Amino acid sequence: MSTITTTMTTSPTTTEADTGPLAIPQAPTARTGAAVRRLAGHATSADWLPVGLDSAVDELRVRHLAQRGRTASAIADLAAAQVAFATEDSRHAEALREAQRGGKVGKDLRTAPADREGALSDLRAVQWAAIEVMAEVVAEVIDGLKEVEPRILGGLQEQAAEADDRIRRAEAEVRAAQSDHFVLLKTGMWLKATVTDGPFGSQPHPKPGPVPPGISRSAVAGALERRWHEVAA
16 A cells, blocks of 8 residues: 655634634543543633733743644644544545446555554544643632732732722712703693692702602603793793
8 A cells, every 4th residue: 555644734822713722632531531521621721721811820821822833733643644634534435436337446545543543543543631630720820820829819809809899989970960960850740830830839949968769761752842832921
């Protein structure tokens, strides 16, 4: 049999469309099984660790992304080789059929089985080495997060307190704006009632104050315009 050399191309480590968890294959041994279990959830996702949370976390993230890229490439290289050999088999089967149609005996130009297995075996070894090291990096990341957890939590508490202050100030501004808005509407209603000089006229003008409970914007809609059925005196 002739040997066809297959060229493996390394896939990009991370793209915009591929930042989620890696597709880790089923583990063939107990050791690799432990590594796979360590990589559960989003531990292999490019978005697992945040940017800018803490300088130590940023350093861990750089190491995590670097190993993720190598692991993704190793997985992709093995998959590419398997696809290449499957394509060889498909083309070989079609070539045999075509030879039979012409009354000939087809030749087998596929990569020799021993060469195939050797290439796949090497790629599997690289893949599982990358996966095991990926698990080691994830364990290191978790240990590193444990060390800086008190410092990060303290910083988050300060930021949360500042955010609470902003919320309180914003809520106070909303209440003040709602009060101003309500007084404007009530003033418009007072003006129209006074001009109409009906039974509800000659009332004191509205004073600033909180919006009474149960008052909706729809209840005072049109307060600042005189509608066709509201005839002035």
